[in-house]
Amino acid sequence: MTGKGTQSAKILVFSTEKISDPAIDMAGLLKLHYPPTVYTIAVPCSSSIKSAWILHAYEKGFDGVFIAADGSDCPYGESCTEKTGKIVSRTHEMMKQKDIEPARLRMAAICSVCSESFVKQMKSFNEYLLKNSNM
Amino acid sequence: MNKKLGVYICHCGGNISDYVDVEQVKKAIESEEGVFLAKTTMFACSDSSQKEMVEDIKKNELDGIVVASCSPKLHLLTFRAVAERANINKYNYVHANIREQSSWAHSDDKTGATEKAVFLVKAAISKARYAESLEPIKIKSKKAVAVIGGGVAGMRAAIELSDMGCPVTLIEREPFVGGRVSQFDILFTTYETGKDLVTRLYNNLLARNNISVYTGAEVIENSGSIGDFKLTIKITPRYIMDRCNEGRLQKAIDACPVEVPDPFNFNITNRKAIYHNFPSEYPHKPVIDIENCTRCGECEKICESVDFSQKEEIIDINVGSVLMATGFDPYTPKDGEFGFNQINNVVTLPQFKRILALSNEPLIYNTRAIKHIAYIYCVGSRQVEGENKYCSRYCCTSVIHASIMAKKKFGNIFNYHFNRGIRTYGKQEVLYNESLKSGDVYLQSYEDDPPVVTQQGNKIVVTVNDILTGKKQMAVEADLVVLVTGMVPRADNSVGSLFKLPKGRDNFFNEIHMKLRPVETVIDGITISGACQGPKNILESSNSALSAATKSFSYVSKGELELEPIVAEIDKNQCTWCGACAEACPFDAIKKIKDGDKEIAMVNNSVCKGCGMCLPVCPTDVINLIAYSNREIESMIDALAGS
Numbered sequence A: 001m002t003g004k005g006t007q008s009a010k011i012l013v014f015s016t017e018k019i020s021d022p023a024i025d026m027a028g029l030l031k032l033h034y035p036p037t038v039y040t041i042a043v044p045c046s047s048s049i050k051s052a053w054i055l056h057a058y059e060k061g062f063d064g065v066f067i068a069a070d071g072s073d074c075p076y077g078e079s080c081t082e083k084t085g086k087i088v089s090r091t092h093e094m095m096k097q098k099d100i101e102p103a104r105l106r107m108a109a110i111c112s113v114c115s116e117s118f119v120k121q122m123k124s125f126n127e128y129l130l131k132n133s134n135m
Numbered sequence B: 001m002n003k004k005l006g007v008y009i010c011h012c013g014g015n016i017s018d019y020v021d022v023e024q025v026k027k028a029i030e031s032e033e034g035v036f037l038a039k040t041t042m043f044a045c046s047d048s049s050q051k052e053m054v055e056d057i058k059k060n061e062l063d064g065i066v067v068a069s070c071s072p073k074l075h076l077l078t079f080r081a082v083a084e085r086a087n088i089n090k091y092n093y094v095h096a097n098i099r100e101q102s103s104w105a106h107s108d109d110k111t112g113a114t115e116k117a118v119f120l121v122k123a124a125i126s127k128a129r130y131a132e133s134l135e136p137i138k139i140k141s142k143k144a145v146a147v148i149g150g151g152v153a154g155m156r157a158a159i160e161l162s163d164m165g166c167p168v169t170l171i172e173r174e175p176f177v178g179g180r181v182s183q184f185d186i187l188f189t190t191y192e193t194g195k196d197l198v199t200r201l202y203n204n205l206l207a208r209n210n211i212s213v214y215t216g217a218e219v220i221e222n223s224g225s226i227g228d229f230k231l232t233i234k235i236t237p238r239y240i241m242d243r244c245n246e247g248r249l250q251k252a253i254d255a256c257p258v259e260v261p262d263p264f265n266f267n268i269t270n271r272k273a274i275y276h277n278f279p280s281e282y283p284h285k286p287v288i289d290i291e292n293c294t295r296c297g298e299c300e301k302i303c304e305s306v307d308f309s310q311k312e313e314i315i316d317i318n319v320g321s322v323l324m325a326t327g328f329d330p331y332t333p334k335d336g337e338f339g340f341n342q343i344n345n346v347v348t349l350p351q352f353k354r355i356l357a358l359s360n361e362p363l364i365y366n367t368r369a370i371k372h373i374a375y376i377y378c379v380g381s382r383q384v385e386g387e388n389k390y391c392s393r394y395c396c397t398s399v400i401h402a403s404i405m406a407k408k409k410f411g412n413i414f415n416y417h418f419n420r421g422i423r424t425y426g427k428q429e430v431l432y433n434e435s436l437k438s439g440d441v442y443l444q445s446y447e448d449d450p451p452v453v454t455q456q457g458n459k460i461v462v463t464v465n466d467i468l469t470g471k472k473q474m475a476v477e478a479d480l481v482v483l484v485t486g487m488v489p490r491a492d493n494s495v496g497s498l499f500k501l502p503k504g505r506d507n508f509f510n511e512i513h514m515k516l517r518p519v520e521t522v523i524d525g526i527t528i529s530g531a532c533q534g535p536k537n538i539l540e541s542s543n544s545a546l547s548a549a550t551k552s553f554s555y556v557s558k559g560e561l562e563l564e565p566i567v568a569e570i571d572k573n574q575c576t577w578c579g580a581c582a583e584a585c586p587f588d589a590i591k592k593i594k595d596g597d598k599e600i601a602m603v604n605n606s607v608c609k610g611c612g613m614c615l616p617v618c619p620t621d622v623i624n625l626i627a628y629s630n631r632e633i634e635s636m637i638d639a640l641a642g643s
């Protein structure tokens, strides 16, 4: 919750070192702005993200978690899309059990040059979280 | 676990400090647990800053360092090297990206950017606290490089690699090497012909016994990774025997009933399905274009060298690195774009170059004597509405050069250049000067008010509101309109997808960083060079080819490679083998083994690629990825959450 008096939601992004993190870097390079309360942790591949990390983030106060997935560009293979999808659905189930609204976890494939799409995702997720969450 | 850490926060000139209050960041983190010293620095990557870090580490016996600066894609390796020079393990270095992901991304919100930078640095410090000293994994690297594409860039790179003692496989898709340069006559700035240049390079290739050249060849499969790429190549035969009777062959060509537009001449002439190379293409061996051949058998009846029994060949090769040099296509204007394909005598620059090469005095095209030539610049480049926002670089020079050549070869030619500002950078400016002195007329317009080409009866008229004369409307009656078309990525660039190469905004293959890592791609072991990376002239293509050759060689030269020791680790005391991890692993790196009387999973470190796909599927959470362990990630989350 920071910025020029405007509130923004605290979002943790799991990006991937070879695909989506370069896109997030390029968003900066192009000065495409998104809320400054979006923080990124880069991992090698979006299929390596543990549900426990995501749940940990909510526990520590993050409003939303976004997986900037490799999608079909994953350098480790085509199975990535499906595997990341499974992580999300498994985590959604766990969130329900813990009474965390599943919509607070989002995922989208962000290719290595998809900076604009990343920024769009962040803006709409931020808006959603500000509007709908019982933050 | 009580580490002594040094933290450096970079101004990056003003790139960071114009938006992020770096002093405030320093204050906010200097009392974090483990931080022994915290400093701000104008340029962390400068020699003097690096030296200071080395001294700090040695003098204070630091265990690790954090540098908060630009993206790790630029300087992670720089600062790891600093750690090594100071005799600490390089994996005790942690990077915080406060430029691309803070100062630049939030240049609209300085307070927000500064707060974010504080959190990012705190997260990096948390990670550094748990960072372990690691030794790189060593793997064998096959000392051989595959060069894909046999244009100037590919040939130049192959020669350079060969000079360094590296075996090379050069794979050219067309039946001939030479690429685009073979299509052009006199070149600027050297004034040699495309033929001279290609001949020189080809003879040089042939003189070496560590280069294998395959023409008509395409990579159809790729597996493996840096140090050990396994490529499958499909080679299309020529359907003509090696030694052939030229006289009879010519008769066979004459007899061939199939005529198709000749791509060598950019479709302004036709060729047969059985055809000979142009003198600037190598090898000098005829070929049958099997895709267009109707198998009517006419050529076979005349020439005994025609051999339809030749079969496609599939070969497998194993190389340590792949160098991509697949070049570009000239932009093809849309129907009606400045009259293209609708008004006679509207051609593209590559077509014009071929017309000049093929014509003898006087210059005639489509039965029209050519005296007045209008050149329309930036067609397919610097587009306002289209996709190609970039400048194609070569075209201003090339068209001015071609217009001078037209005057020299045919005399009595009048040139009118409808440009959007001339970009004959560097020494090429001399050519522009020569053109001006020779009386060529330059008319200029902005992108929102381009020239218009119309057919008026028999006449072709080009009009423009010329900004050099206060937007006065000027009209030129032209015999030929040359559309100065830019460069676009190859229409069939599927080889890029085969290697999963990322593309930039311009859709050409993308390097990691234009200045700092200009020929490397995010796919380890694959380098790019020449015009497949973006518009380049021959000099620039050759320079990048030399650079890519050196980089590719560095991956294979020692026969051994050091890889990041980022592999999965299984806690063998807790694993009770369920097989989920082995099933999730795309590389077959996890196997079941016996450990005493129980079965457990074991990771084969030389096969594990460190993707981490096995982590989340473990029902008992006993797999961690080195450098991304639960405690590292969770401590980073804690820091970012401010808890």
Ligand SMILES: Cc1cc2nc3c(=O)[nH]c(=O)nc-3n(C[C@H](O)[C@H](O)[C@H](O)COP(=O)(O)OP(=O)(O)OC[C@H]3O[C@@H](n4cnc5c(N)ncnc54)[C@H](O)[C@@H]3O)c2cc1C
Pocket: B148, B149, B150, B151, B152, B153, B154, B171, B172, B173, B174, B176, B177, B178, B179, B180, B181, B184, B186, B187, B188, B189, B217, B218, B219, B325, B326, B327, B328, B329, B330, B349, B350, B353, B394, B398, B401, B490, B495, B529, B530, B531, B532, B536, B537, B538, B539, B541
């Ligand atoms: C009209 C015109 C005039 C020019 N005049 C000049 C000049 O005077 N001076 C100058 O310096 N520059 C000039 N240039 C620029 C010059 O043509 C380029 O710099 C040069 O061709 C780039 O070389 P390259 O090897 O990167 O690409 P290319 O010449 O395009 O060669 C690429 C090669 O890769 C092959 N290939 C493509 N895909 C595959 C695949 N999948 N598998 C295997 N092989 C593949 C192609 O068949 C081709 O042989 C001109 C360009 C144009 C269009």
